[in-house]
Amino acid sequence: MTTESQRSAAVLDxxxxxxxxxxxxxxxxxxxxxxxxxxxxxxxxGYQIANGIGVTGINRPVFWGFYIINFVFWIGISHAGTLIxxxxxxxxxxxxxxVTRSAEAITLFALAIGGLFPLIHLGRVAIFYYMIPYxxxxxLWPNFRSPLVWDIAAITxxxxxxxxxxxxxxxxxxxxxxxxxxxxxxxxxxAVLALGWRGxxxxxxxxxxxxxxxxxxxxxxxxxxxxxxxxxxxxxxxxGWKSTIFGxxxxxxxxxxxIAVLMIAMxxxxxxxxxxxxxxxxxxxxxxxxxxxxxLIWGYFTFAEHLTVWYSGDLFEKNVHHVLLHGDFxxxxxxxxxxxLVIPVAVLSFPRGRRPLPxxxxxxxxxxxxxxxxxxxxxxxxxxxxxxxxxGDYMPSWVELGIMIGAIGVFACLYFTFTQxxxxxxxxxxxxxxxxGARGEGGATSGxxxxxxxxxxxxxxxxxx
Amino acid sequence: MTRxxxxxxxxxxxxxxxxxxxxxxxxxxxxxxxEQAREGRAMHWLRIERYxxxxxxxxxxxxxxxxxxxxxxxxxxxxxxxxATYHNPEGLNAMVYSRCIGTRFCANNCPYTVRxxxxxxxxxxxxxxxxxxxxxxxxxxxxxxxxxxxxxRIVAGKDEAAQEEREVADGDVKTACQQSCPTKAIAFxxxxxxxxxxxxxAESPRAFSLLGDLDTRPGVVYLSGSEWREPAE
Numbered sequence: 001m002t003t004e005s006q007r008s009a010a011v012l013d014x015x016x017x018x019x020x021x022x023x024x025x026x027x028x029x030x031x032x033x034x035x036x037x038x039x040x041x042x043x044x045x046g047y048q049i050a051n052g053i054g055v056t057g058i059n060r061p062v063f064w065g066f067y068i069i070n071f072v073f074w075i076g077i078s079h080a081g082t083l084i085x086x087x088x089x090x091x092x093x094x095x096x097x098x099v100t101r102s103a104e105a106i107t108l109f110a111l112a113i114g115g116l117f118p119l120i121h122l123g124r125v126a127i128f129y130y131m132i133p134y135x136x137x138x139x140l141w142p143n144f145r146s147p148l149v150w151d152i153a154a155i156t157x158x159x160x161x162x163x164x165x166x167x168x169x170x171x172x173x174x175x176x177x178x179x180x181x182x183x184x185x186x187x188x189x190x191a192v193l194a195l196g197w198r199g200x201x202x203x204x205x206x207x208x209x210x211x212x213x214x215x216x217x218x219x220x221x222x223x224x225x226x227x228x229x230x231x232x233x234x235x236x237x238x239x240g241w242k243s244t245i246f247g248x249x250x251x252x253x254x255x256x257x258x259i260a261v262l263m264i265a266m267x268x269x270x271x272x273x274x275x276x277x278x279x280x281x282x283x284x285x286x287x288x289x290x291x292x293x294x295x296l297i298w299g300y301f302t303f304a305e306h307l308t309v310w311y312s313g314d315l316f317e318k319n320v321h322h323v324l325l326h327g328d329f330x331x332x333x334x335x336x337x338x339x340x341l342v343i344p345v346a347v348l349s350f351p352r353g354r355r356p357l358p359x360x361x362x363x364x365x366x367x368x369x370x371x372x373x374x375x376x377x378x379x380x381x382x383x384x385x386x387x388x389x390x391x392g393d394y395m396p397s398w399v400e401l402g403i404m405i406g407a408i409g410v411f412a413c414l415y416f417t418f419t420q421x422x423x424x425x426x427x428x429x430x431x432x433x434x435x436x437g438a439r440g441e442g443g444a445t446s447g448x449x450x451x452x453x454x455x456x457x458x459x460x461x462x463x464x465x
Numbered sequence: 466m467t468r469x470x471x472x473x474x475x476x477x478x479x480x481x482x483x484x485x486x487x488x489x490x491x492x493x494x495x496x497x498x499x500e501q502a503r504e505g506r507a508m509h510w511l512r513i514e515r516y517x518x519x520x521x522x523x524x525x526x527x528x529x530x531x532x533x534x535x536x537x538x539x540x541x542x543x544x545x546x547x548x549a550t551y552h553n554p555e556g557l558n559a560m561v562y563s564r565c566i567g568t569r570f571c572a573n574n575c576p577y578t579v580r581x582x583x584x585x586x587x588x589x590x591x592x593x594x595x596x597x598x599x600x601x602x603x604x605x606x607x608x609x610x611x612x613x614x615x616x617x618r619i620v621a622g623k624d625e626a627a628q629e630e631r632e633v634a635d636g637d638v639k640t641a642c643q644q645s646c647p648t649k650a651i652a653f654x655x656x657x658x659x660x661x662x663x664x665x666x667a668e669s670p671r672a673f674s675l676l677g678d679l680d681t682r683p684g685v686v687y688l689s690g691s692e693w694r695e696p697a698e
Contacts, residue, residue: 057504060578122607131546145543148544
């Protein structure tokens with residue numbers, strides 16, 4: 001048994017790490033294409049800084065536009081990783097093993113981009129640091145009553161937390177990469193990442209405790225981040241925004257769109273890197289179930305939000321409600337309901353729908369739907385102010401569109417680079433999972449899912465070895 | 466303590482917009498041009514809203530000058546992350562232009578939509594630059610602005626009174642809009658002083674606050690008592 005498990009572990013390592021050594025033209029093309037889009041992002045932002053924020057389509061009364069929509073959208077996507085991975089780790093779900101790394105990377109990159117959007121949005125980005133409590137000669141603090149200052153605190157905490165949370169489980173894998181690399185720049189790079197990892201019992205003990213503590217600590221941070229993003233809206237007097245449901249509603253929406261990205265990324269990784277052995281049908285089935293649950297919760301929250309607004313009869317709230325449900329924004333609104341609720345439930349309720357391709361397609365729809373949701377929160381409320389004389393309209397400019405599309409390029413570029421440099425599936429965790437499974441029925445450390453690792457990571461047979 | 470306030474008698478307002486012009490001249494407000502104005506970027510600190518009542522042919526237009534209401538409990542103030550807009554001891558919502566980083570959060574939270582934003586740097590091509598008011602700073606691009614109750618005139622009024630070693634008297638400070646109103650529909654002064662003109666106007670049974678049920682406690686009071694009158698047959 002032991003020899004077999006050792007041999008299989010070696011095969012596993014080879015399978016996963018071998019992917020990194022092989023050149024993949026598709027990946028290269030992807031990197032270049034996304035790199036070009038990233039340049040569009042930089043050009044548009046530079047153009048805006050040089051010419052003034054007026055190159056956007058925002059106006060009075062629609063003072064917030066695509067930048068804030070994309071800010072909320074990307075912060076939402078960042079909930080793919082750290083939160084989902086932390087919950088799966090804390091509940092010791094064995095099928096998490098092939099998923100966590102790719103999810104955590106999504107978090108970090110999406111968060112970096114999401115955190116840029118409020119800066120892009122500023123009228124005078126050069127002095128953005130006025131929002132940060134730094135020591136200054138005038139003894140001025142930022143205004144801690146402002147949700148934007150809470151935002152800065154929450155997002156900074158989250159970005160540091162998720163960087164650590166991505167990095168810690170990466171250390172043993174970086175050590176393996178270091179040991180495999182030939183002497184040179186590459187080896188030095190991995191050596192720095194590995195932090196002198198030798199795999200002693202003490203090091204493993206510290207690492208496991210570190211991950212355990214972070215996994216628990218990061219969950220309230222993740223929840224607070226999107227709650228605070230929702231408070232940018234909910235703390236105001238603006239009709240359609242001041243709602244007590246916004247906190248949990250945004251958290252649910254964030255996890256929902258996060259899973260959507262995760263489904264797409266995993267389907268792509270499985271196909272592109274041939275990881276079918278690790279990202280099995282069972283993983284897609286489980287994530288699909290989580291996905292449809294979030295869809296239903298999202299639908300329930302949306303219903304609850306609009307029912308109370310409609311029932312209240314408040315004149316200004318009803319004005320906003322009217323343009324949403326029957327007026328200028330009815331088409332995006334009902335599109336959102338279809339792609340976020342009707343299609344996911346119709347497809348994912350059946351086992352056949354919870355396979356890689358359908359889940360990824362549903363995920364694409366949900367991404368569109370969740371973007372529309374943020375659009376429908378920001379624009380209709382602002383374009384329907386209380387004093388009817390100021391009713392306005394909003395049309396994004398090419399700069400805003402360029403930055404929005406370019407941001408996707410930045411994200412993809414970062415993700416492709418990461419996938420090329422480091423194992424996108426955690427090697428040591430897969431090996432650990434295999435060991436748990438190999439110890440036999442009920443022998444695993446986790447009582448919850450003792451045998452599932454075998455299903456999650458089928459061991460290559462003797463012939464393959 | 467002073468609480469600067471304004472009262473506007475809507476029954477006297479003819480909608481001539483002299484106040485709008487005076488305000489722009491006094492406060493160095495950018496003229497954005499046709500194209501930008503069409504995009505909803507006109508920068509008036511004071512606007513005349515027009516509302517139409519009745520059915521054709523019995524239609525009447527109501528005019529309503531809307532400016533920053535200088536709220537006592539202002540929604541714009543707590544949301545600014547950098548204290549660029551804050552409450553001064555005399556009841557003004559003051560703007561510190563050099564602090565403003567342009568989040569535009571204040572404008573979103575203003576129920577009256579009276580805040581305007583400098584989408585681009587202001588341009589005053591010659592000879593327009595020689596008519597700039599030296600008492601008022603020209604705001605750079607990316608900065609929020611709004612009615613200040615002509616704070617530079619308040620400061621000047623207080624300086625003058627101090628030089629003459631007396632208190633600021635009612636009528637010492639006149640805002641640009643008030644000064645230019647041909648029907649004298651605007652009163653300005655200290656709401657804490659029960660004998661001031663603005664206080665007496667505010668006591669009128671015709672007085673009301675705009676969107677009063679939001680409890681923003683505006684420093685601007687409107688007066689309106691006219692009923693819809695059917696035209697004589």
